[in-house]
Amino acid sequence: MADTLYCYHCGTHHPKEEMRQIDTKAGKRWRCIKSIEATKRGRAAREAFGRQTTDINKAEAQSKAKLLLNIER
Numbered sequence: 001m002a003d004t005l006y007c008y009h010c011g012t013h014h015p016k017e018e019m020r021q022i023d024t025k026a027g028k029r030w031r032c033i034k035s036i037e038a039t040k041r042g043r044a045a046r047e048a049f050g051r052q053t054t055d056i057n058k059a060e061a062q063s064k065a066k067l068l069l070n071i072e073r
């Protein structure tokens with residue numbers, strides 16, 4: 001695990017160049033740029049992501065349902 005740092009936000013390690021050190025109540029912590037940017041983009045982006053995920057889940061459920069129908073035939 002060379003040049004990776006623990007990201008307290010994701011609970012996992014990321015490459016050091018993707019990390020920023022920030023001040024929290026608990027002291028200095030490392031957090032990845034991706035999660036910081038995601039928070040900055042805020043609620044609209046999270047909602048858009050939620051919708052996207054829902055669409056993917058729907059598509060997946062539909063293809064699984066089709067698969068089941070084909071098997072039954």
Ligand SMILES: [Zn+2]
Nearest residue numbers: 007010032035
């Ligand atoms: Zn992260």
